[in-house]
Amino acid sequence: MLSGLVVAIGFVLFLGGFAWGAVVYQPYTxxxxxxxxxxxPGDRVLAQRIDGAEVRRxxxxxFKDEQWSDSPMVKRVVGVGGDTVKCCGDGGRLTVNGKELDEPYIEVEKLDVADAPGGSASRTPFEVTVPEGNLFLLGDRRGASIDSRAHLEEAGQGTVARSAVSARVDALAWPSQTMLERPATYASLPGGVSKAGPLRLQLAAVVAGAALVVLGAAYGPVVRVFGRGRRKQRAGVR
Incomplete structure (x- = not known):
């Protein structure tokens, strides 16, 4: 009975973790x-299904915007409604509301510019005040990304409505397995950064469930083997 109960709990955790993950996350290449x-390119990511109102810098x-592409796109949010996003500040860094961003995740463009000895966060200079309800989006590889900078002359100055966002990338699933950390440079700005999704908890449920199934399935046979051994010992003593 104990073995069966452990196996049953294990199956609930294992299948429940998978089902929960399927509801909350969507895979995207x-x-x-x-x-x-x-x-x-080619990385498989897990993106948490969210409402655009939950997005943080x-x-x-x-997201998908018909003016950008017919296909979903992946970019980083650097500005939200009311923000003034500018490039570039001292040292070639991006600024949000006058605060320079430390962006260790970007691939900077090396420029022969006296006031930007470390490179530049963008070859295209710009200054945009993001309309309420919209987002300013950039790729991390600034020299190759077609992002908000390519749409500065359009209505909204290259920004995208929050409602266009369908998911937030939480982890790389293949070929590597890595959680995406929230950039600390945005934490001091109003609204801070978003909280991590429930992916770690879901994985823990799956792993714990698998372990319980294996242990529960093995428990019964092990007990029976030990039980036979003890009975034989008692019979021998008699």
Missing amino acids: VPTDSMVPTVT GDVVV
Whole structure:
């Protein structure tokens, strides 16, 4: 009875973790190199299904905007409604509301510019005030990404409505298995950064469930073997 109960609990955790993950997350294959080095072409990512209202600065999001492309795209949110996003500040860094961002995840463009000895966060200079309800999006590989900078002359200055966002990337699933950390540089700005999704908890449920199934299935036979051994010992003593 104990063995069966442990196996049953294990199956519930194992299948429940998978089902929970299928409801909350969607897999997505990144086709371009615009998010290198964070995400490379062909990487399989897990993106948490969210409402656009939940998006925070620093999030890597999946969205679809007809003015950009007919296919879903993956970019990083650097500005939200009311923000003034500018490039570039001292040392070639991006600024949000006058605060320079430390973006260790980007691939900077090396420029022969006296006031930007370390490179530049963008070859295209710009200054945009993001409309309320919209997002300013950039790729991490600034030299190759077609992002908000390519749409500065359009209505909204290249911004995208929050409602266009369908998911937020939480982890790389293949070929590597890595959680995407929230950039600390955005934490001091109003609203802070988003919280991690429930992926770790879901994985823990799956692993714990698998372990319980194996242990529960093995418990019965092990007890029976030991039980036979003890009975034989008692019979021998008599």
